[in-house]
Amino acid sequence: MRVPILKQGDYVIASIQSALTDEDLIQLRDGLASHVGKHRSKGVIVDVTVLDVMDSFATRTIRDLAQVVRLRGAKTVIVGIQPEVAFAMVQLGLELGEVATALDLEEALELLRHGPK
Amino acid sequence: MDLNRTNQAIPVIHDTDIVEARAAARSLASRVGFTETDLVLIASAVSEIARNIVEYTKGGEVILSVIHNHSRLGLQVIARDQGPGIGDLSLAMKDGYSTSRSLGLGLPGSRRLMDEFRVESAIGSGTTVTMRKWLA
Numbered sequence: 001m002r003v004p005i006l007k008q009g010d011y012v013i014a015s016i017q018s019a020l021t022d023e024d025l026i027q028l029r030d031g032l033a034s035h036v037g038k039h040r041s042k043g044v045i046v047d048v049t050v051l052d053v054m055d056s057f058a059t060r061t062i063r064d065l066a067q068v069v070r071l072r073g074a075k076t077v078i079v080g081i082q083p084e085v086a087f088a089m090v091q092l093g094l095e096l097g098e099v100a101t102a103l104d105l106e107e108a109l110e111l112l113r114h115g116p117k
Numbered sequence: 118m119d120l121n122r123t124n125q126a127i128p129v130i131h132d133t134d135i136v137e138a139r140a141a142a143r144s145l146a147s148r149v150g151f152t153e154t155d156l157v158l159i160a161s162a163v164s165e166i167a168r169n170i171v172e173y174t175k176g177g178e179v180i181l182s183v184i185h186n187h188s189r190l191g192l193q194v195i196a197r198d199q200g201p202g203i204g205d206l207s208l209a210m211k212d213g214y215s216t217s218r219s220l221g222l223g224l225p226g227s228r229r230l231m232d233e234f235r236v237e238s239a240i241g242s243g244t245t246v247t248m249r250k251w252l253a
Contacts, residue, residue, distance in 0.1 A: 019140065022132035052157055053139055055164040056223060084157035092161060092226035093212055 010042040043112035049080030130176035162227040174200025191251040203238040
């Protein structure tokens with residue numbers, strides 16, 4: 001399963017379409033990191049709306065991705081964590097650290113353009 | 118399908134099997150009648166314990182079954198492997214303890230997601246995790 005990566009101006013949007021294996025997650029992380037490097041993107045949006053599980057590996061991989069992107073001078077926003085998934089993550093003790101989150105794509109783009117309100 | 122006779126075993130060897138195991142658990146739990154929130158909690162717990170099998174052993178299996186307690190229905194998940202076993206169980210149940218580079222939240226985290234949780238393990242003879250969730 002490959003996650004489509006779309007370039008939109010200074011930003012890059014990865015829209016997850018179905019459940020991801022660990023290998024898929026690693027490919028997504030590396031693909032986005034290299035995209036940001038090549039195109040000098042200013043921001044990365046990862047849409048996780050369809051994910052019904054964000055376990056420890058997914059959380060760690062997304063945190064790693066955000067860290068790589070940050071070192072390249074860009075920002076990452078995670079979009080669409082479902083309420084039930086958020087609850088499970090809290091119960092599991094999983095944290096996204098300093099990774100920004102938004103409810104939808106519009107809010108994520110706003111966050112990247114103008115920073116947090 | 119007769120839920121009472123459902124006893125599903127999913128081999129867990131590769132990372133792709135983690136996705137299989139949690140999808141199967143979700144699907145069976147959904148037939149039992151769990152809420153959407155519970156389905157996510159169950160799938161997340163199964164993901165973590167299946168991940169332990171992939172991460173620390175050469176392979177194992179996740180066995181799903183529907184259970185009864187008087188008129189109450191529930192889902193039982195057994196994850197077992199013939200791996201190295203866990204040396205110090207009380208340490209392994211602590212948040213943040215890990216012998217790999219994982220976050221060390223798998224066992225204690227899964228316990229918080231389920232209603233009942235038991236780990237049996239012996240060095241050299243593998244680990245069996247049994248967890249249950251009951252319909253509210």
